[in-house]
Amino acid sequence: MTSGGFGPPERNVLRPPAFDYLPAAAAKKQELVRTAQSQDIVANCITASVPREILEPPYPMLLVQDGTNVVFLHEFAHDFRIIPVDGSAHPANFTAMGGDSRGHWEGDTLVVDVTSFSKGIRWLHMGGDFVDENEHAVERFTLVDSNTILYDLTIEDPTVLAKPWNAKLRLLRQPKKDQILEFSCREGEQDVQHYVIDGAK
Numbered sequence: 001m002t003s004g005g006f007g008p009p010e011r012n013v014l015r016p017p018a019f020d021y022l023p024a025a026a027a028k029k030q031e032l033v034r035t036a037q038s039q040d041i042v043a044n045c046i047t048a049s050v051p052r053e054i055l056e057p058p059y060p061m062l063l064v065q066d067g068t069n070v071v072f073l074h075e076f077a078h079d080f081r082i083i084p085v086d087g088s089a090h091p092a093n094f095t096a097m098g099g100d101s102r103g104h105w106e107g108d109t110l111v112v113d114v115t116s117f118s119k120g121i122r123w124l125h126m127g128g129d130f131v132d133e134n135e136h137a138v139e140r141f142t143l144v145d146s147n148t149i150l151y152d153l154t155i156e157d158p159t160v161l162a163k164p165w166n167a168k169l170r171l172l173r174q175p176k177k178d179q180i181l182e183f184s185c186r187e188g189e190q191d192v193q194h195y196v197i198d199g200a201k
Helices: 023-035
Strands: 002-006 061-065 069-074 080-084 100-106 109-115 136-145 148-156 165-172
Parallel strands (some): 080 100
Antiparallel strands (some): 002 061, 061 069, 109 136, 136 148, 148 165
16 A cells, blocks of 8 residues: 655646636626625535645645555545546446546556536635536546656536636645644634625625
């Protein structure tokens, strides 16, 4: 079994392109920013889901693999993701906020196919960009060197996006003295009403 701690990503590395929304989804984004910040599942300490758990917030994560599964242990919300790499298919009639992840190796690259998301909107960051249950994500994690993973993400969502969206960033190995800390956001969180963007009230 091997493991390694990665993140947060380098500042200024992620400069993603704008989302190319379908017209109804573009209007929905403006509505979300104007009226619904408190509906963000991250603001409610539930989960960051895929791909936000990698892109934002930039909390550390621990990667563990045993040959059958790759497991991501996230500091945020004590979240975790189990990614089978045994060739098994996505299960039928299953949905979850984080979807279902299935991986395979292409040389030094872990390719993860993520689908089967629960019904509803999931924000990708505090600015209101979002996807829904029809999201299909393909993540590519490439070990560039012993301290760096290149993360290459492509998202398709036929009910939200007019075309696929792609982002890339580098995840850096953290010092051995670092550790995943207790995350207590869930304990009595009552300040969601103040979770707003300047000028969006």
